[in-house]
Amino acid sequence: MNDDLDYLRAAITEAQAAQAAGEVPVGAVVVRAGRVIGRGQNRVLRDSDPTAHAEVVALREAGQHLGNYRIEDCTLYVTLEPCAMCAGAILHARVARLVYAALDPKAGACGSVLAVMNHPQLNHHVEVYPGLLSEECGALLTGFFRQRRQAQAAARIQQRRETSMTTKKKWSAGVTSDSTHPEEGLFNKSASEIAKALASKKVSPKGPASGMRMLNFYINRAGKNLSKERHSELEKAKDELSDIIASQKKKPAKTASKSVKKKATKKKAAPKKSTKSAPKKSSSKTSSKK
Numbered sequence: 001m002n003d004d005l006d007y008l009r010a011a012i013t014e015a016q017a018a019q020a021a022g023e024v025p026v027g028a029v030v031v032r033a034g035r036v037i038g039r040g041q042n043r044v045l046r047d048s049d050p051t052a053h054a055e056v057v058a059l060r061e062a063g064q065h066l067g068n069y070r071i072e073d074c075t076l077y078v079t080l081e082p083c084a085m086c087a088g089a090i091l092h093a094r095v096a097r098l099v100y101a102a103l104d105p106k107a108g109a110c111g112s113v114l115a116v117m118n119h120p121q122l123n124h125h126v127e128v129y130p131g132l133l134s135e136e137c138g139a140l141l142t143g144f145f146r147q148r149r150q151a152q153a154a155a156r157i158q159q160r161r162e163t164s165m166t167t168k169k170k171w172s173a174g175v176t177s178d179s180t181h182p183e184e185g186l187f188n189k190s191a192s193e194i195a196k197a198l199a200s201k202k203v204s205p206k207g208p209a210s211g212m213r214m215l216n217f218y219i220n221r222a223g224k225n226l227s228k229e230r231h232s233e234l235e236k237a238k239d240e241l242s243d244i245i246a247s248q249k250k251k252p253a254k255t256a257s258k259s260v261k262k263k264a265t266k267k268k269a270a271p272k273k274s275t276k277s278a279p280k281k282s283s284s285k286t287s288s289k290k
């Protein structure tokens, strides 16, 4: 049993090497008469080979060493329960003993999902010893998958940042002729807010027509990325902005100032009513409380 632990640790070393290369950490060794005659680590990604599981890689090396596709009188040590493919390879190789560490509840073919070993209709019998150093080997795998998830999440965030940066660059490159830029998020506001801002001298110092060009440019560039609601709101903003442009062309400065005065007087009248009614309500409330 002590020998089993030593050889399984040799398989763990192979698994760690696979992890260092960015592969799922699984390792295996083949031992015959106290000698390691085959080592293997998972290398499916590096070799673009779906069959390059640690067990198969180790069995190939052992076969080369023996000059025989039958790898008899050998023990295969592996850090994870073999899959159906590897279990089949172990049977074909006539491996005598199989020692594996962690169970594989998703793809294990030595009892977890399938039971390929020692099937009653198959001739070859394999001695199977599961569970040795299973916690250590299981932790190796769970740690690897946790790290990979974190790395993938970080990559997604980075990608989002980069795409938002490139869209900003495109925008600024497209409107250099207008010399000014609307505040960030303006095109997410209401139609009237957009129209007012684009008509303002701050955003469109050469007049609201340049604001209209900016709005058209934005709608064309955003294109399919705009929701239907946003698109109709921007179209509404275009209508309001063209109204502003038309009113500035038609109305002389004097009539415009009169209409402002009328509005101002109306506004003044309104608050008087409210100020009268407000104290009455509050007084009646306080009296009822007493």
Ligand SMILES: [Zn+2]
Pocket (backbone or CB within 6 Å): 053, 054, 055, 082, 083, 084, 085, 086, 087
């Ligand atoms: Zn496998």
